[in-house]
Each structure stands twice: as structure tokens, then as C-alpha cells.
Amino acid sequence: MYGRLGAFCKTVCVDKYYLFGKSFYLRRQKLLLTKVTISDMFAPPLPHPGRLYSAPNRFPGRESGQSNVVNRVSCGDLRECHIGLEVELCGRVQYQRVGRFLTLRDQYGMTQVIAPDDRPDIGRRLANMPLDSFVAVRGWVYPRPPGQHNVRMPTGSVEVIIKEFRMVRPGKKSAFDNVSKSKFKKNADASKSLPTHNRLTSEEFAKCESPSVTSRFARRTHTCGDLNENTIGQDVHLCGWVELKRLGRFLTLRDGYGVAQLVAPNNRPDISQQISSIRLDTIVTVKGLVCARPPGQKNVRMPTGAIEVSVTELEVVDPNEKIEPALPEPTTNISMQIRSFSTSSNIFSEETKPTKVAPDTSKFTHRTHTCGELRDCHIGLKVRLCGWIEYQRMAKFVTLRDAYGSTQLVAPVERKDIVQLLDGIPFESVVTVSGIVCGRPPAQENVNMPTGSIEVVLNDFMIISTAKKQLPFTIRDFNKAKEPLRLKYRYLDLRFPEMQHNLRLRSKVLMSMREYLCNHCDFVEVETPTLFRRTPGGAQEFVVPTRLPSHFYSLVQSPQQFKQLLMIGAIDRYFQVARCYRDEGAQSDRQPEFTQLDIELSFSDREGIISLVESLLEHCWPEENENKVCAPFPRMTYAEAMDQYGTDKPDTRFEMKLKDVTDAVKLSDLPEMVMPDFTARVVVVPKGSVQLTPTVENKYEDLTKKQFPSTRLILSKVTSIEHWEENLQKEFSSDVVTALKEKLNPEPFDVIMLAFGSKEQVLKLLGRLRLDYVNYLESKGVNHHRTSHYNFLWVLDFPLFFPGEKPGTYETAHHPFTHPHPDDVHILQEDPLQVRSLHYDLVLNGCEVGGGSVRIHDPVLQLQVLKDILQIDPSSLQHLLDALHSGCPPHAGIALGIDRLIALLCHSNSIRDVIAFPKTLEGRDLMSGAPIPISEEEKALYHIQTVDSAPMEQDTHNVSEVSTP
Numbered sequence: 001m002y003g004r005l006g007a008f009c010k011t012v013c014v015d016k017y018y019l020f021g022k023s024f025y026l027r028r029q030k031l032l033l034t035k036v037t038i039s040d041m042f043a044p045p046l047p048h049p050g051r052l053y054s055a056p057n058r059f060p061g062r063e064s065g066q067s068n069v070v071n072r073v074s075c076g077d078l079r080e081c082h083i084g085l086e087v088e089l090c091g092r093v094q095y096q097r098v099g100r101f102l103t104l105r106d107q108y109g110m111t112q113v114i115a116p117d118d119r120p121d122i123g124r125r126l127a128n129m130p131l132d133s134f135v136a137v138r139g140w141v142y143p144r145p146p147g148q149h150n151v152r153m154p155t156g157s158v159e160v161i162i163k164e165f166r167m168v169r170p171g172k173k174s175a176f177d178n179v180s181k182s183k184f185k186k187n188a189d190a191s192k193s194l195p196t197h198n199r200l201t202s203e204e205f206a207k208c209e210s211p212s213v214t215s216r217f218a219r220r221t222h223t224c225g226d227l228n229e230n231t232i233g234q235d236v237h238l239c240g241w242v243e244l245k246r247l248g249r250f251l252t253l254r255d256g257y258g259v260a261q262l263v264a265p266n267n268r269p270d271i272s273q274q275i276s277s278i279r280l281d282t283i284v285t286v287k288g289l290v291c292a293r294p295p296g297q298k299n300v301r302m303p304t305g306a307i308e309v310s311v312t313e314l315e316v317v318d319p320n321e322k323i324e325p326a327l328p329e330p331t332t333n334i335s336m337q338i339r340s341f342s343t344s345s346n347i348f349s350e351e352t353k354p355t356k357v358a359p360d361t362s363k364f365t366h367r368t369h370t371c372g373e374l375r376d377c378h379i380g381l382k383v384r385l386c387g388w389i390e391y392q393r394m395a396k397f398v399t400l401r402d403a404y405g406s407t408q409l410v411a412p413v414e415r416k417d418i419v420q421l422l423d424g425i426p427f428e429s430v431v432t433v434s435g436i437v438c439g440r441p442p443a444q445e446n447v448n449m450p451t452g453s454i455e456v457v458l459n460d461f462m463i464i465s466t467a468k469k470q471l472p473f474t475i476r477d478f479n480k481a482k483e484p485l486r487l488k489y490r491y492l493d494l495r496f497p498e499m500q501h502n503l504r505l506r507s508k509v510l511m512s513m514r515e516y517l518c519n520h521c522d523f524v525e526v527e528t529p530t531l532f533r534r535t536p537g538g539a540q541e542f543v544v545p546t547r548l549p550s551h552f553y554s555l556v557q558s559p560q561q562f563k564q565l566l567m568i569g570a571i572d573r574y575f576q577v578a579r580c581y582r583d584e585g586a587q588s589d590r591q592p593e594f595t596q597l598d599i600e601l602s603f604s605d606r607e608g609i610i611s612l613v614e615s616l617l618e619h620c621w622p623e624e625n626e627n628k629v630c631a632p633f634p635r636m637t638y639a640e641a642m643d644q645y646g647t648d649k650p651d652t653r654f655e656m657k658l659k660d661v662t663d664a665v666k667l668s669d670l671p672e673m674v675m676p677d678f679t680a681r682v683v684v685v686p687k688g689s690v691q692l693t694p695t696v697e698n699k700y701e702d703l704t705k706k707q708f709p710s711t712r713l714i715l716s717k718v719t720s721i722e723h724w725e726e727n728l729q730k731e732f733s734s735d736v737v738t739a740l741k742e743k744l745n746p747e748p749f750d751v752i753m754l755a756f757g758s759k760e761q762v763l764k765l766l767g768r769l770r771l772d773y774v775n776y777l778e779s780k781g782v783n784h785h786r787t788s789h790y791n792f793l794w795v796l797d798f799p800l801f802f803p804g805e806k807p808g809t810y811e812t813a814h815h816p817f818t819h820p821h822p823d824d825v826h827i828l829q830e831d832p833l834q835v836r837s838l839h840y841d842l843v844l845n846g847c848e849v850g851g852g853s854v855r856i857h858d859p860v861l862q863l864q865v866l867k868d869i870l871q872i873d874p875s876s877l878q879h880l881l882d883a884l885h886s887g888c889p890p891h892a893g894i895a896l897g898i899d900r901l902i903a904l905l906c907h908s909n910s911i912r913d914v915i916a917f918p919k920t921l922e923g924r925d926l927m928s929g930a931p932i933p934i935s936e937e938e939k940a941l942y943h944i945q946t947v948d949s950a951p952m953e954q955d956t957h958n959v960s961e962v963s964t965p
């Protein structure tokens with residue numbers, strides 16, 4: 001039988017464990033399982049025995065003789081198929097049973113760990129383990145004896161036999177406290193802020209000559225600073241150094257939190273003896289009872305002056321005392337040695353694979369933690385951090401920053417070598433450091449810093465890359481550099497926390513979009529060319545010269561043609577995070593190159609795309625965003641949007657809709673009224689009159705004259721109704737004024753914006769002023785007009801064509817592949833301007849964040865639109881027409897503007913804030929100076945002759961180049 005047990009242990013590569021495994025089983029058999037036979041061990045329901053046992057080099061460390069290769073697992077991971085593996089797991093102690101079993105818990109579940117028979121040291125430790133302690137153990141996965149399976153626990157068929165404790169951070173509850181689930185959760189959260197006795201301060205750390213001394217501090221129940229009248233009657237366990245001795249009986253003990261008086265009881269001459277012989281500054285641990293000081297002996301100048309500790313046990317700490325091994329020194333590849341089940345191991349069956357992988361930000365790096373990660377629960381841990389020097393004070397304190405946050409480092413005074421390195425080190429230099437995490441001394445915690453309760457006491461400091469003394473700007477919000485300078489040194493600018501946040505959020509959202517499309521909806525991501533031929537009837541494209549004389553590529557304005565060709569090619573569910581290029585000149589929320597999430601779907605229609613996009617946005621909306629996405633989104637036709645808001649992308653977070661007052665104004669006799677599309681509209685701005693200064697009025701009047709010449713604008717403030725009427729009578733007859741008053745019902749302090757003239761211009765002008773005035777009011781602190789929600793809106797039924805520049809010509813409203821609205825196809829030839837399209841736009845808070853359409857899949861209709869209406873030479877799109885003739889499914893699609901969407905999610909005014917390396921409004925890259933002139937040789941190569949010689953490298957410091965929107 002022993003032989004078979006041994007064979008079993010060998011099969012599962014636990015040669016070291018061979019004897020131990022045997023004895024364990026025998027004991028269990030004796031005590032609990034008289035009926036168990038060895039064959040039970042071979043017949044447990046191992047779901048995937050082949051995977052575990054037949055892959056001999058699953059344990060490369062064992063074969064090569066290295067023994068420190070273990071699998072790090074979570075408490076919810078283990079199943080029978082892992083039996084025999086050496087694992088490391090950590091969690092909080094949830095239960096302790098008969099002094100031998102512990103249940104460890106983490107966010108993924110619970111695992112039972114048990115002490116082996118032949119390790120009484122582990123057994124003792126386990127028996128005394130307070131609940132809620134944070135424990136890391138190494139051990140082997142073993143089957144639970146038959147009959148001992150816990151069917152309510154996913155890990156209930158196995159347990160981990162402890163080989164060694166890797167780390168123990170004692171919890172404050174006694175092992176016999178009953179911890180309910182909800183209490184457990186509360187305590188787990190509270191671990192972020194440990195009670196003081198668990199927090200080693202840097203002063204204490206400086207006294208710790210060896211890990212054994214550190215571990216004594218870690219085992220105290222109170223600090224000297226904790227003691228007061230409320231603790232009278234409590235048994236305490238203190239650790240500190242001797243500051244003073246008196247009368248051979250009294251001892252003043254100091255730790256990082258304060259001082260306490262100790263006293264030897266009258267009946268304990270042994271303790272008096274110890275006190276007499278002890279040297280000052282010696283580290284001791286003390287057990288005793290907190291007592292009130294006798295009357296008249298209170299010391300009011302001492303915070304603990306009302307009490308003293310009557311000593312029952314006093315022990316001088318031996319720095320050479322042997323303690324449980326601590327966690328290994330962090331090495332450069334420690335995280336690579338410890339293989340993680342969740343990512344690199346294939347031993348999990350499909351059912352047991354953890355659903356959520358906890359990201360390990362320090363994996364594959366030289367650091368053990370990031371600069372934003374350390375908290376109280378890491379106190380006592382040796383860590384290695386890498387980052388940039390954010391700040392340095394007195395050649396002693398350093399703030400180290402990386403992408404995740406900042407951590408305070410402290411150089412111990414005696415480490416002259418480190419102090420010397422710190423002295424004068426330029427900010428933004430890159431360093432690698434290692435040290436011990438300590439609690440900050442009392443009252444030195446920084447509540448504004450997530451890591452503000454700890455600091456890292458340095459024992460190693462290495463400068464990796466020294467920064468220049470005078471960088472163009474510092475990474476501080478105070479006096480922040482202007483945008484042109486930030487763009488020129490974008491790599492520095494990226495170090496600001498907001499840029500870090502924005503780019504990381506962008507990556508997260510894109511990831512989750514991909515995840516939804518690929519994993520939930522089976523879309524295929526296809527990359528399409530960016531060098532293509534000119535597409536007629538769309539935006540202005542960038543041309544790219546070639547070596548063929550007079551032949552040019554165009555950079556795609558979008559993958560529109562390719563995605564339609566993919567539908568014809570039976571790639572029926574396509575998407576792409578696509579880079580697009582448009583040469584459209586300076587516009588505040590556009591870049592010459594930008595990113596779209598481009599989607600196309602066969603055998604679908606408008607409703608299909610709308611619900612796809614709504615579900616996609618619900619899925620990818622960042623969890624941390626306080627405003628959730630709520631589908632279905634409201635819808636509005638283009639005609640309604642223009643009529644009520646004066647724009648095809650209305651900001652629906654505030655009312656102030658355009659009111660039609662044509663009938664009222666028509667009561668007078670105005671020269672404008674001869675216009676065929678005469679209209680009069682009003683926007684009422686409630687309580688907005690105080691801010692309507694003559695400067696603003698002049699600006700709006702100017703705008704009207706220059707850009708909306710076929711309209712008249714009358715701005716009026718309602719100081720009192722009578723006054724407003726009087727003023728208006730200077731412009732209109734009293735009939736008109738009375739009619740307007742009835743229609744508008746104005747209130748004191750309102751602003752009335754009245755415009756009349758050509759309908760197209762009146763709507764656009766008032767749409768512009770409605771938005772501009774609310775922005776202006778908000779900039780003045782008048783904030784009550786707009787809610788903070790994310791208001792999505794679908795705008796439907798756009799016109800298919802707009803009038804072209806020449807009379808009788810037409811331009812497509814979007815692109816020439818948009819399908820006409822089926823109800824209007826019959827008037828396509830006779831009255832193209834009345835034809836609506838199957839185009840749809842997605843609008844968010846007044847910004848167009850997406851647009852798409854049902855496409856023309858009938859080659860005859862496509863030819864008619866191109867040739868007869870748009871007068872585009874069909875030969876330029878012959879490839880597409882041919883493809884449509886080859887069997888084309890009905891299809892529809894959309895493109896979401898990623899830059900704008902993310903800017904809105906980041907509450908950013910400019911899309912440049914969510915693009916790593918953006919261009920200025922004029923399309924310049926201030927960092928490299930692009931675009932730049934090319935040499936005569938290059939011109940010759942590409943057969944280019946330039947008309948004007950361009951100025952050589954322009955001044956890239958030109959601040960006026962960037963104007964914020």
C-alpha cells in the first residue's frame with residue numbers, strides 16, 4: 001500500500017512530499033476513515049486526469065531541480081484536477097476549526113488549509129491564528145478524505161496541506177469570535193486602514209535590526225499611544241524600547257506612537273530584577289495589565305499619564321531569534337517565476353476557469369508594486385518600486401510617481417549613501433528603489449494621497465536615468481503650461497494624471513467594445529487599406545504622391561467602400577477600429593486623422609443597427625461613470641431637430657427650444673416677408689438678462705450680419721414687462737408686440753432672442769445662439785440650465801441631398817451609398833431635395849458621436865444616384881458597381897467617433913485631450929514640426945513641382961497656433 005501511495009505521489013510529481021503524504025493519509029485513515037482504501041485515491045472523480053497527469057513537463061521547475069516554481073492561485077481556484085500541485089495562496093482567515101483547519105477567503109472563494117501532522121510548529125501557529133488575519137501559505141493540494149467533502153464549497157473536495165507560512169498579518173479578532181459573512185466583508189474593507197498596532201512606523205522600523213525584531217512589533221496587541229483610561233483592565237502585549245528606568249521598578253517604554261509607564265508588581269521580584277539589569281534603548285516585548293495609576297501619581301503631561309502597565313512578562317528581543325521565513329526578496333523576475341493559473345496555465349478545464357482575471361500590473365516588470373498601490377495592509381512588506389522623482393525634500397523624503405500614483409520614500413539618516421544620491425537629484429529622473437513599507441508616524445498621514453498612510457523606508461536606491469535640471473515644464477497643476485508647450489513636449493505632458501486617466505479609459509472602452517462585438521456578437525475585426533483611390537462625393541481627401549508620374553493615392557476618409565465590399569464578400573459582421581483622414585481645415589473638434597469604430601452588418605436594417613449600438617454602449621460604458629447609459633435612446637427626425645433646436649445635433653440637456661412666432665411677426669409689414677421661406681423664431685433664455693452685456697450683444701449682431709445675412713436678430717432683456725414692451729414697439733407695431741407677449745409669456749430677467757428672415761438661416765442662427773449663450777452663462781457661473789446627464793439621441797430621416805453650389809445640382813448629405821427612404825424613392829428623379837434618406841446620426845449632449853445608414857445594395861439604384869442625380873462619373877466607382885452586380889446582401893452600418901465619445905466620457909472640452917499625439921487646429925505636429933518641406937530629390941522622385949516655395953521649418957513655439965474650442 002505504501003508503495004502505491006509513493007507511486008501516486010511520484011505520478012503527481014510530489015517526490016518531496018512522498019513520506020509526508022503517506023503519513024498524512026495514514027493518520028487520517030486512523031482517525032476518521034477506517035474504511036478508506038488506497039484505491040479510493042485513484043478513483044476520485046478527477047474531471048481531467050489526463051491533463052494533470054500526462055503532461056510531464058507541466059512542472060518544469062521540478063524536472064530541472066528548481067523547487068521554487070509554484071502556482072499562485074486564488075482561494076476559489078482549486079478542484080480535484082489540481083491534486084498534487086504545489087500552490088501558493090493567500091487570503092483572510094474566515095474560520096478556524098479544532099485548532100487544525102483554517103478557511104482562507106479571497107474575492108474568488110474559499111479554500112480549506114490544514115496543518116500536517118509532522119509539523120507541530122505549523123499546527124500551533126494555525127491554532128492561534130486570529131480570525132481575519134491575512135495569511136499567505138504554500139502547500140500541496142490534497143483530496144479531502146471521502147465523507148469530508150463540502151458540497152457547498154466549490155473547492156470542497158480538496159484542501160491544501162501547509163508546507164510553510166509565507167506571510168501572516170494578524171487580524172484583531174480572537175480565533176473564537178464568530179464572524180458572519182457581512183461582518184467579514186466589512187473587515188476586509190477595513191484592512192485598508194489597519195489599527196495602529198499593526199502598523200510599523202519608520203521610527204520603529206529604524207530600530208529593527210532584523211526581521212525577528214520586526215515580527216515582534218507585528219505581534220503586539222496595542223501601541224503605547226493606544227493606552228488610556230478606556231483600556232484599563234485589558235491585557236496588552238506591547239513592543240518598544242526602554243527610554244527610562246526608575247527605582248528598579250518603573251520603566252518607560254517608547255514605541256513609534258508614544259510612551260507608557262510599566263511597573264513591576266510587588267509580588268514579582270523577578271521582573272524588578274529584569275528591569276534593573278536592562279539597558280536603555282533595548283527592544284523588549286511586554287505582556288501586562290493596564291491599571292489606573294494610584295491617586296496623586298498621574299502625569300498630566302503624558303497622554304498615557306493616567307495609566308500604567310503592570311508587567312506579567314518582560315522579554316528582551318533577541319535580534320537573532322529564528323522566525324518563520326518571510327516572503328522572498330523581490331527579484332527581477334519573481335512574478336515570472338510564480339506562474340499564475342489564470343493566465344499561463346492550461347490545467348483549468350473550461351468549467352473551472354476563473355471568470356475574472358485580476359490584472360497584475362507589476363507582472364513581467366522589475367517592480368513588485370506600483371506607486372499607487374501600497375496601503376496599510378502592506379506594512380512590513382519588502383517592496384521594489386520604479387518611477388519618476390516627483391518631489392524631493394531635505395535629501396530625506398522623496399515622492400516617487402508612476403502611472404498609478406505616488407508613494408513617499410524615506411531615506412534612513414544612517415544611509416549616507418542614499419542621502420548623497422538624493423541631494424540635488426533632478427525632478428523627473430527615473431529611479432528603482434527597494435525598501436520596507438512602514439506606517440507613517442502619527443499625525444503625518446496624508447489623507448489627500450491614496451498611499452498617504454504609509455511610506456517606504458529605503459534600503460536600496462538606484463538612479464536609472466537622470467533628467468535635465470530644467471525641463472520645459474513641471475508635472476504640476478499649479479501654473480500649468482499652456483497647450484502649445486504641452487503639445488511640443490507631449491511625452492512630458494502624458495505624465496499628468498489626467499492624460500494617464502484619459503488614455504487608459506480610452507483603451508478600456510475600446511477593449512470592451514471589441515469584447516462585446518467579438519465575444520458577444522461574433523463580429524470579425526478586419527483591417528482595410530488606408531492608401532486608396534479618391535472617392536467622389538465625400539469629404540476632401542489627402543493625396544499621397546507615388547512614383548508613377550501624375551498618379552496619386554488618396555488617404556481613406558473612412559473604410560466605407562471596403563466595408564460594403566466585405567459584405568459582398570460574405571464577411572457579414574464586420575468592425576474595425578479604423579484610422580480615417582479628412583482634409584477639412586481647422587475645426588475645433590476635428591483632427592485631420594481620427595479614429596472611428598466602424599461597423600457593418602449584412603441582412604440588417606436601421607432598427608438592427610440602432611439596437612446593436614445601444615447594447616454596445618450599455619456594455620462598454622465605464623462602470624465608474626456615475627451616469628449610466630439608458631437604452632432605448634430617444635429619437636427625433638432631422639426636421640424636428642432643426643425646427644425645435646436649430647441644429648441636427650441638439651443638446652437636449654436643456655429646454656429653450658425655438659418657438660415659432662411667424663404669425664405674430666407677420667402682423668406687421670416687413671420687407672423681409674417677401675422671402676418665400678420667411679419665418680420668425682424666438683429663443684427665451686430664462687433668467688439670463690443680467691449677463692447680456694453690450695459686448696455680447698455686439699458679438700451676436702456681428703455674427704448675424706456676417707454669417708446669416710438673410711436674417712434680422714433682435715435681442716431684448718425683460719427688466720420689466722412694460723419696459724420690454726416699450727422697447728419692442730420701436731421695432732414692431734403694438735399688434736405684433738401684444739401677439740408676441742401672448743405667445744412668449746415673458747418673465748422679468750428673461751432674454752428674448754428674436755430672429756426673422758430666411759427659414760434656413762433663422763433656424764441655424766438661433767440654434768447657434770441657444771447653445772452659445774448657455775455656454776457663456778455657465779462660464780459665468782450661472783449653471784442651472786443644463787443637467788449633467790449623458791443625453792443620447794438618434795436623429796433620423798435626414799435629407800438625402802442638399803442643393804449643390806451650382807443651381808440645379810445636388811450634393812449628397814453624407815455619402816453617395818446611402819439608401820433613400822423607401823417612402824420617397826418614387827420622387828427621387830423629380831424632386832431629389834424632398835427625398836429623405838435612411839441615414840441616422842447618434843448625438844450625445846449636442847455632439848455627433850456616430851452616423852451611418854442603410855446602404856444601396858441595388859446596382860441600378862446606385863447607378864441612378866451617382867450618374868443621374870449627383871452627376872458623378874460612374875467609372876470612378878466601377879469596382880463597387882461591379883461588386884453590387886455580383887450578389888449583394890442588404891446591409892447597413894455605422895461609425896462611432898471614438899475621439900469625441902471618449903472626450904465626453906472624460907468631461908474634456910477638446911478631443912486633443914484624449915489623443916496621445918494630436919495635431920493643432922492647423923494640422924501641425926508641434927513636437928516634430930510636421931508637415932515639413934521635402935527636398936528637391938524627393939520632389940523629383942515623386943514627380944512633384946511646387947508652385948510656392950514653402951517656408952522652411954516654422955517656429956513651433958507659436959502659441960497662437962492652438963486655440964481651445
Ligand code: ASP
Nearest residue numbers: 558560852853893894895
Ligand atoms: N462611413 C461613414 C462615415 O465615416 C459612416 C457610415 O456610413 O458607416 O461617416
